[in-house]
Amino acid sequence: MSVVINHLTFAYTQGGKPLEPTLVDLDFTIEEGSFLGIIGHTGSGKSTFVRHLNGLLPCEKGAVVVDGHDLSVKAERKTVRSLVGMVFQYPEYQLFADTVFEDVAFGPRNMKLDEAEVKNRVQNAMTLVGLDPERFSARSPFDLSGGERRRAAIAGVLAMHPKYLVLDEPMAGLDPLGRREILALLEKLRTESGCTIIMISHSMDDIANHATKVLVLEKGRVCMYDTPQNVFARAEELQKIGLSVPAVTKLCIEMNRRGASVPASICTREAFLNWIREEKKHA
Amino acid sequence: MIRFDNVTFQYEKAFSPALSDICLEIRQGEFVAIVGHNGSGKSTLAKHINGLLLPVKGTVSVCGMPTSDEENILKIRQKVGMAFQNPDNQLVTTVVEEDVAFGPENLGVDPDEIRARVDEALASVGMTDYATFAVHHLSGGQKQRIAIAGILALKPQVLVLDEASAMLDPSGRAELLETIEKLHREGMTVVMVTQYMEETTGCDRVIVMKGGRIVLEGTPAEVFRHTDILLDSNLVPPETVAVRDALKEMGYALSDDVLTANRLAEELCPLL
Amino acid sequence: MRDITLGQFVAGDSFIHKLDPRTKIGMMILYIVMTFLVKKIYFLAIPFAYLVIELILSGISLRYILNALKPIRFLLIFMFLLNLLFTKGEHVWLDLGFWQLTGEAVLQSCFLAVRIILLVAGASMLTLTTSPIALTDGIERLFAPLKIFHFPAHELAMMMTIALRFVPTLMDESEKIRSAQMSRGADFESGNVFRRVKSMIPILIPLFVSSFRKADELAIAMESRCYHGGEGRTRMHQLKFRLADLLAILITLTFVAVLIVLLVLFK
Numbered sequence: 140m141s142v143v144i145n146h147l148t149f150a151y152t153q154g155g156k157p158l159e160p161t162l163v164d165l166d167f168t169i170e171e172g173s174f175l176g177i178i179g180h181t182g183s184g185k186s187t188f189v190r191h192l193n194g195l196l197p198c199e200k201g202a203v204v205v206d207g208h209d210l211s212v213k214a215e216r217k218t219v220r221s222l223v224g225m226v227f228q229y230p231e232y233q234l235f236a237d238t239v240f241e242d243v244a245f246g247p248r249n250m251k252l253d254e255a256e257v258k259n260r261v262q263n264a265m266t267l268v269g270l271d272p273e274r275f276s277a278r279s280p281f282d283l284s285g286g287e288r289r290r291a292a293i294a295g296v297l298a299m300h301p302k303y304l305v306l307d308e309p310m311a312g313l314d315p316l317g318r319r320e321i322l323a324l325l326e327k328l329r330t331e332s333g334c335t336i337i338m339i340s341h342s343m344d345d346i347a348n349h350a351t352k353v354l355v356l357e358k359g360r361v362c363m364y365d366t367p368q369n370v371f372a373r374a375e376e377l378q379k380i381g382l383s384v385p386a387v388t389k390l391c392i393e394m395n396r397r398g399a400s401v402p403a404s405i406c407t408r409e410a411f412l413n414w415i416r417e418e419k420k421h422a
Numbered sequence: 423m424i425r426f427d428n429v430t431f432q433y434e435k436a437f438s439p440a441l442s443d444i445c446l447e448i449r450q451g452e453f454v455a456i457v458g459h460n461g462s463g464k465s466t467l468a469k470h471i472n473g474l475l476l477p478v479k480g481t482v483s484v485c486g487m488p489t490s491d492e493e494n495i496l497k498i499r500q501k502v503g504m505a506f507q508n509p510d511n512q513l514v515t516t517v518v519e520e521d522v523a524f525g526p527e528n529l530g531v532d533p534d535e536i537r538a539r540v541d542e543a544l545a546s547v548g549m550t551d552y553a554t555f556a557v558h559h560l561s562g563g564q565k566q567r568i569a570i571a572g573i574l575a576l577k578p579q580v581l582v583l584d585e586a587s588a589m590l591d592p593s594g595r596a597e598l599l600e601t602i603e604k605l606h607r608e609g610m611t612v613v614m615v616t617q618y619m620e621e622t623t624g625c626d627r628v629i630v631m632k633g634g635r636i637v638l639e640g641t642p643a644e645v646f647r648h649t650d651i652l653l654d655s656n657l658v659p660p661e662t663v664a665v666r667d668a669l670k671e672m673g674y675a676l677s678d679d680v681l682t683a684n685r686l687a688e689e690l691c692p693l694l
Numbered sequence: 695m696r697d698i699t700l701g702q703f704v705a706g707d708s709f710i711h712k713l714d715p716r717t718k719i720g721m722m723i724l725y726i727v728m729t730f731l732v733k734k735i736y737f738l739a740i741p742f743a744y745l746v747i748e749l750i751l752s753g754i755s756l757r758y759i760l761n762a763l764k765p766i767r768f769l770l771i772f773m774f775l776l777n778l779l780f781t782k783g784e785h786v787w788l789d790l791g792f793w794q795l796t797g798e799a800v801l802q803s804c805f806l807a808v809r810i811i812l813l814v815a816g817a818s819m820l821t822l823t824t825s826p827i828a829l830t831d832g833i834e835r836l837f838a839p840l841k842i843f844h845f846p847a848h849e850l851a852m853m854m855t856i857a858l859r860f861v862p863t864l865m866d867e868s869e870k871i872r873s874a875q876m877s878r879g880a881d882f883e884s885g886n887v888f889r890r891v892k893s894m895i896p897i898l899i900p901l902f903v904s905s906f907r908k909a910d911e912l913a914i915a916m917e918s919r920c921y922h923g924g925e926g927r928t929r930m931h932q933l934k935f936r937l938a939d940l941l942a943i944l945i946t947l948t949f950v951a952v953l954i955v956l957l958v959l960f961k
Contacts, residue, residue, distance in 0.1 A: 181561060181591050195873050217879070225877035232867075233874040235899035245896065249879030281903065285460055295878060312507075312588050314459040314617045315658040341592050344661050383592055386661030386683065393687030399694060408665055415672065418694060472918055496920055504918040511908045512915035516827060516859045523930035525919040536930040558862040572919060 140206040142169040142223075142303060142335075147191060147201035161187045162359045165201070169352075171302070174329055174336045176350030176367070178343070180381050184359040185339045186228075189305050192337070193223040205303065221250055224301030228308050230292035234280040239270065239291050242280050246299040264298035265291075268324060286317040293324070304328065305337045310345070318342075322349060347371060347385040347406040355382070372403035387411045423611055424448040424471055424502075424580065429480035431466060440466040442634045443480070450579070453603075453612045455622035458631035459656035467631070468584045468615045472502040484580070500529065503573030507585040509565035518560075518568055519544065519553040525576040536575075543574040547601050563594025567601055580611040587616060595621070619652075620660040623681045630655055643679035662686055702758065702818075703825050709938065710752035710823045715832025717939040721748075722820045724946045728953055729812050735805040737960075740953045741812055744946070745819070752823050762818035763811060770807055777803035830854045835933060848924030856912070864905065871900050 144167055150160040161184045169175055179185050190196045191203050194216035205222055208215040227233070236242035240261055247257040262272040268290040275283075280291050289309075296304070306325075310318040322345060328334040340346055346353060346367060353370040355363040357380045363370050371377070374384045374392060384392075387408055391401040405411050426446040432439040440463045448454055458464040469475040470482045473489035484502055487494040503525075506512050515521045519540050526536045544550045547567040557565065566586055573581060583602065587595045599621060606612045614625070622628045628645040630638035632655040638645055645652070646663045653659075659667075666680050674693050680686050705711075710718070728741045749759070763770075783798025821829070834851030841847055875896045876882070882893050 180593055190873065193877055195876060220877060220879055223877075225874065227870060227874045227877075230874065232904055233871050233896075233900050235896045235903075245875075245880075246878040249881070299878065314656065315619075316459055316656040319658075381593060387665065389683040390662060390665060390686055393683045394691055397687055397691040399687075399691050408661065408668065411665065412668055412672070415669065415694075419672075422694075474914060474918060496922065499918055499920050504915075506911060506915055508908075508911060510863050511911035514859060514912070514916060514919075515855050520827070520930070524916075524921070527928055527930060528920040528922065530926040530928050533928060533930055533932050536928065540930060556862075557859065558866075569915075576920065 140171050140302075142192065142206075143202075143204040144168070144191075145202040145204065147188075147198060147203060149187060149191065149196065149199060151187075160359055162191075165361055167354075167361060167364050169303075169335065169337065171335050172329070172333055174325070174349055174351045175338070175354060176346035176352070177337065177339045177354045177356065178341070178346060178382060179356035179362075183356040185356055186307055187359075188356065189225070189307060189337065189339065192303070192305055193220050193225055195225075221299055222301060223303045223305060224296040224299055226293055226296050226304070226306040226309055228311055230296075230309075231280075231285070231288035234288060234292055234295075237279060238277050239265070239280050239283070239294075240272075240276040242291065243295045243298050246295055250299060260298045260300065261294075264294040267297055267327075268294045269320065270294065286313060286320070289313065289317065290320070290324075293321075297328075301334065303335045303337060307339045308341065309338065310340070310342065318345075325349070343371070343383055343385045343388075347387070355380075367406055368404035371406040374403070423450045423452075423485060424613075425481075425483045426467075426470070427481050427483075429470065429477040429482055431470065431475060431478050433466075438634070439478075440634050441470070441477075444634075444636060446629070446636070448580075448611065448613060450611055451606075451609055453606045453624075453626045454614070454629060455625040455627070456613065456615045456629045456631060457617065457619060457622060457657060459617070462631040462655070463634040464615045464631045465584050466634075468504070468582050468613065471580070471582050471613065472499050472504050474504075496529075500576050501578055502580045502582060503570075503576055503578035504582045504584060505566065505569045505573060505586045507588050509562045509569065509589060512569050513557050513565060513572075516556055516558075518549070518555050518557060521557060521568060522571045522575050525572055529576070539575045539577070540571075543571040546574055546605070547571045561594060562590045563597040566590065566594070566598050570598075570601060570605075574605075578610075580613065581605060582613045582615075584615050585617065586614075587618065587621065617657075619646075619657060620662075623660065630657065632656075642681055646681060647678045702762075702822060704754055704758060704822050705825075706753055706823065708751060708753045708823070710748060710819075710942075712938065713823075713942055714933050714935055714939045715824050715828040716836045716933060717935070717942055718820055718824055719829075719832050719836055721942060721946050722816060724950055725816045726813065728950055729809055729816070731953060731957060732809070735801060735808065737953065737956060738805070738808055738812060740949060740956070741816070742808075744949050745812060745816055748819055752819065754819070754822050758822055759815050759818060762822075763814055766810070766814060770810060773810065774803045774807050777806055826858050827855070830858070831929075831931070831933060848927070852924075860905075860908065863908075864901065867904055868897060868901050871897050 144165050147162055147165040148160055149162040150157040152158065165188065177185050187196065191198060194210045198211045203210045205219045208219050210216060210219055234242050236245065243261045243264055244257050247260050265272045265275060270287060270290055280288060283291060310321050313321065325336050326349065329336050350367050353363065353365060353367050354361065355370060362380065363373065371384055371388045374388050377384055385406045388406045391405055394401050401414060405414055426444045429441055429444040430439055431441040444467065456464045456467060466475060470477060470489065471484065473495050476490050482489045484498045487498060489498055513521050514524050522540045522543055523536050526539055544553055547570055549564065549567055549571060552560065552564065560568065587598050590598060602612055602614065603624060616622065623642050625642060628640065628642050629636055630645060630652065637655055638648055638651050646659055649659055649667055662683055663681060666676055666686055669690065670676055674690065676689050680689055725741060725744060732738050778799050781796065781799035781802045783796030785797035786794045787797055788795035830851045834847050837845060837847035880893060880896055882890065
């Protein structure tokens with residue numbers, strides 16, 4: 140199963156008149172089990188695009204089909220919303236309940252699950268994000284630290300058992316430790332539960348290290364859709380549209396400028412060090 | 423210019439002090455970065471510089487004036503401007519130029535003089551064309567530049583940035599950093615609190631905080647030599663520095679002041 | 695969605711637009727006095743004429759005035775019917791036995807309805823031609839002399855300024871929170887009134903929490919920028935009372951004088 144984006148075009152309206160389209164003819168498939176990184180600068184349509192994945196915005200032209208459920212059919216939206224979990228920017232700002240337990244339980248309860256199942260899911264989700272249910276269940280979400288609040292909010296989405304998890308800059312504003320924790324969580328979800336991860340991020344290093352596919356959006360159009368190695372190999376094009384590249388890619392470009400011949404596909408520290416080792420052997 | 427003498431601070435209801443026994447001196451014209459994980463005390467330290475927080479023990483003084491003296495506070499806040507994390511929550515009025523005028527208006531500056539200061543401040547952050555724009559139509563990076571213009575209109579000598587780049591996208595962050603570096607070149611003393619280690623490579627001095635104490639201090643090259651202390655403080659060195667360290671472990675002789683891709687390539691290529 | 699402000703300001707370059715906000719507030723007060731002085735429907739012709747002149751000078755389309763009247767249409771009909779039912783009089787037009795329709799009742803109902811329409815239309819002329827910022831400035835400076843009676847003119851104006859600044863920000867934020875809760879299966883569209891109000895809690899609480907945090911951070915930022923109340927504060931934009939303002943006030947006063955003379959003559 141997969142998410143099929145079929146010639147999706149979308150324009151916001153102002154005062155009844157459509158504005159310049161924010162998304163233009165997006166047409167690709169997100170395979171199940173992949174880790175899709177979405178990059179593009181502010182205003183490229185990233186956030187608008189992910190809002191289509193669970194029907195928060197209507198598909199007027201084209202279609203989004205999640206596991207065979209077509210989102211242009213209004214009745215399908217509810218089903219899709221339990222398949223596609225959405226973690227917005229600064230999700231901790233959406234916490235509202237008296238206790239962490241109640242907040243995490245909000246999604247499962249909306250799915251009309253029985254109380255035993257709700258409890259089970261809440262505890263699992265909390266454990267998964269590293270909030271011990273014993274210690275944190277009864278605490279107010281507003282008393283937690285910034286990183287804990289973020290994880291509580293993510294648990295609220297995970298408790299719905301999404302097959303596809305969409306995250307809009309989930310690490311924004313966190314310190315390096317908090318960032319690492321979230322990335323480790325996403326890797327775990329993908330490898331252990333087979334959850335498909337779709338993540339918008341500005342950190343090219345994170346994308347290079349974790350994504351299996353990268354979508355580059357520019358002015359609402361698909362500019363590239365490929366593996367990170369192939370995307371970052373086109374560093375010049377990325378820089379032309381105002382995007383940065385991973386630190387390692389930057390290093391490789393500088394070295395090649397000085398006469399070295401580092402392959403363009405190298406974009407992670409690991410790959411770079413392996414290449415150095417190979418070079419050493421041959422030398 | 424700014425002196426911390428044995429400063430200790432504890433928030434009400436907190437179990438341990440947020441700052442313990444901090445001694446620090448920041449000289450005129452210096453560009454200092456303060457780094458640390460969440461809760462390391464870096465923002466608490468910054469808020470002491472303009473008297474938003476007052477030490478429980480010890481003294482903080484700006485140009486010889488202790489912040490604990492109520493009478494100094496307006497003078498200190500005029501000398502030490504401060505920008506904060508959330509670009510939305512520090513702009514007061516709807517129109518850009520009115521917001522920039524807010525500070526000098528508070529000081530009772532003459533209207534013509536305010537006009538001149540506002541124009542100068544907006545030019546200095548490169549936002550002259552946006553003078554009559556509505557604040558909420560601007561991007562995050564532009565809002566932060568307006569916040570800085572609002573501070574410049576007070577004619578400060580020190581600019582303190584309390585994680586001012588944390589909520590910006592990379593282009594907004596670059597915009598802001600460029601503005602700050604320009605102001606520093608023009609003589610401004612800058613204290614920048616940040617979590618992004620890669621932003622500190624151009625600073626004169628980096629101060630690493632952990633648990634309310636200064637654990638490491640020095641030039642960026644000196645600080646990035648101690649990867650162990652950084653990791654122990656829950657900080658991650660810039661990726662380029664991590665690559666450099668890995669290469670050093672493999673036996674490549676690279677110098678400590680290699681902090682950028684450009685310099686690393688320069689030293690590495692001849693060794694291959 | 696993002697541009698909703700308090701009142702509806704239509705930017706323009708007319709004689710009325712360029713007047714000092716204090717003048718416009720004064721004009722509106724005098725206009726309200728006029729409509730209240732009148733006790734007979736035909737004398738409402740004077741404030742009506744004044745309103746028409748103001749409308750023409752401002753270049754504001756009549757559509758905006760009608761829009762402003764839309765929200766009160768039910769109130770108007772209700773008031774009209776109420777007066778028709780309960781006003782007693784001598785000139786009986788229609789007798790149903792238990793109730794009589796009198797000429798006085800018709801006249802009185804029309805009079806009250808027209809007066810309310812004139813009042814709302816006049817007040818909306820102020821907000822249509824004056825930007826919220828200018829209005830705030832005008833209020834602050836007009837009421838500044840009342841400070842000796844401890845009237846918080848500056849604080850009120852500062853509150854209005856901040857409210858205007860944060861309305862779009864909070865609108866954005868509520869939209870984001872709404873999307874997030876909808877993604878977690880929240881349903882804001884079905885159920886009875888009680889259920890719908892209850893379903894708003896997951897939006898309202900985060901919005902409140904966020905507003906408090908904003909207020910807190912803003913207060914710190916304002917303090918850092920040397921804010922210490924209205925005492926000794928100056929403003930970059932000085933309001934200037936020009937010849938046009940004098941003219942506008944004089945014309946308005948003339949209308950008031952004419953009205954008073956007419957009222958005395960035809961008592």
